[in-house]
Amino acid sequence: MATLSFQSVGKRFGDGTLALSRVDLDVKDGEFLVLVGPSGCGKSTLLRSAAGLETLTEGRIAIGGRDVTDLGPGDRDIAMVFQNYALYPHMDVYENMAFGLGQRKIPKDIIRQKVEQAARTLDLMPYIHKKPGTLSGGQRQRVAMGRAIVRDPQCFLMDEPLSNLDAKLRVQMRAELKLLNARLGVTTLYVTHDQVEAMTMGDRVAVLRPVSDESQSNLQQCAAPRELYEKPVNLFVAGFIGSPAMNFITVRPVRKGKTLRCTIAGTDMTLPLTPQQAAARPFLDQWIDRDLILGVRPEAFLYPNPTSGGLRSEVLITEMTGADAYVFFELRGTASNRITARIDPRHLPERGAALEIGVDMERVHFFDPGSGLALRG
Amino acid sequence: MTRSVPAKAAVYALMLLMLVVFIGPIFWFVLLAIRPADTFFTMPPVTAFTPIWDSVNYAFGDPGNNLPQLLNSLIVAAGAVMLNLPFSLPAAYALSRFRIKGRKHLMMWYLGLLMAPPVAFLIPYSILASAVGLKGSYFSMILILQTLTIPFSIWLLRSFIDEVPVEIEEAARVDGASTATIIGRIVLPLILPGVIVTSMFAFVFSWNNAAFPLVLSNRETATLPVGTLRYFGTAGVTWGFIAAAAVAAMIPPMLIFLALDRYVVRGLTFGSVKG
């Protein structure tokens, strides 16, 4: 067990593609850290760099305090689980799990002991002499896990290990993996593009984004799931984490006497802040009469509307998921703005009906439209 | 799909015609080896005759000139296969997995070697073989046949290696395996059908090749195709002997294809059957 740390890591591929730049990340001992981000943001490249399957063009990587940047994959004492499992098709389950130990010249009886222990942990004993081709997706996934755990590595690297499973099995394996991690306590770096997986599994979650030049960093924010959700550092993280996504509305704070309110550009709609809400956001004073971006999560709408201001529109469609209902509407005057609001299903309005909906200004986020950075007290 | 009766009849007729065109000459040749000499070229062909074994006996029994040649062919073809794999397998692996500069040109150049007529190489080879004292040896023939077998083996093996997902090799690398271990214990077992098919083609190409042994062999090391051709040089063309030797030359390739046909099918459809 060990820490895994990336120090200003950069990777430019031979064809000129800049995949990684300025990534600084520390996975703590025993931590389950999830890398998440849109396709092409460099998640796999970062993971493969840790495995030694890609060579860095910048920076260093250390495992347990030992610099491994120039070591081959076999010398790093890590185990990797691939998206398509990458099992050895011509070997049975036992041989698949034993192969890595055999390469390390470990005595046969110890190999047997370790493999059988792992197979029992993962419920693989009934299939121990079957070839991967005859196993189901979930079983193959477990063999891939078994191959990783028998080695007692310093850390696990997993690249979307659940994405080839059907939805139900994925949820089940998600819990199993989490349990396994808690039991073994192995440092784990886990890649997914599924934010539900990221939020439910990660002790911390690192959000990555594609970069276009070396001055930028892929790493946007690395924090515990709750912090990531409640305090996103910029527009990208705010828009990426959360489903349905956060709504962004361009507003302009104005002061009228003692009260502070946000007006919606090009309309007479306003969102008033209570004195306490205004006091909690002193930075707004610098933004009086200037555009800034208001971020409202779907659950931060108030309907029916108890506030004196609010948004007025017309219900485009409604969606009923059972426990929740969603209303979709366009914001007049800001043509491109499609808004999603979560409301109590008991108050579900008709499609096409006029809508007046409030915003809980306690729970909104403000962003600098120039830099995209979150503004905080 | 349903077809009308006349259309069906036309398809069968066409198939029959093709069968006659392809199998006919072979069948005629087989008969040539066992029919009496006075019925060789009679028109219309004599179909009813008592088979005689004079030609076969002459070629393989007494004096049996062609019998050692059969063995020579076997030595040369098997030798060509054995020398082929240790070179073409690593080359195919490298061309499949490493981004070598000019990789495309290299592959085209290999294929170009196959296009060139062997006679173009014959004189220089012969002179070279004499110069190093290899002329007449089995080894000279085995070596020269590599100009045929290595290019297409690399080409064929490469397409098989391309089909092996690179993640499997990466997994082995993370497991601590060296490149040699990966080729030997991961890649080779996975492309075994491809290796068998490739070896089979290498054997058959070498077995059938007449041009190289014609120039490079001597009386003791002559192969069966050379022996067959020699009959053309004797006083009067001895069709019965030619046919007997040629039919014998056809048998091993046929047996090989029959024995290994499941590998041919599996080998040639390798990419499409993986789960």
Ligand SMILES: Nc1ncnc2c1ncn2[C@@H]1O[C@H](COP(=O)(O)OP(=O)(O)OP(=O)(O)O)[C@@H](O)[C@H]1O
């Ligand atoms: N071998 C390579 N050669 C050149 N460019 C590459 C190579 N591998 C990846 N890239 C590029 O690097 C960038 C990052 O790729 P990477 O595979 O790390 O993304 P990812 O976040 O894992 O995406 P996904 O969610 O689709 O798996 C992409 O622009 C990709 O096209």
Ligand SMILES: [Mg+2]
């Ligand atoms: Mg990826």
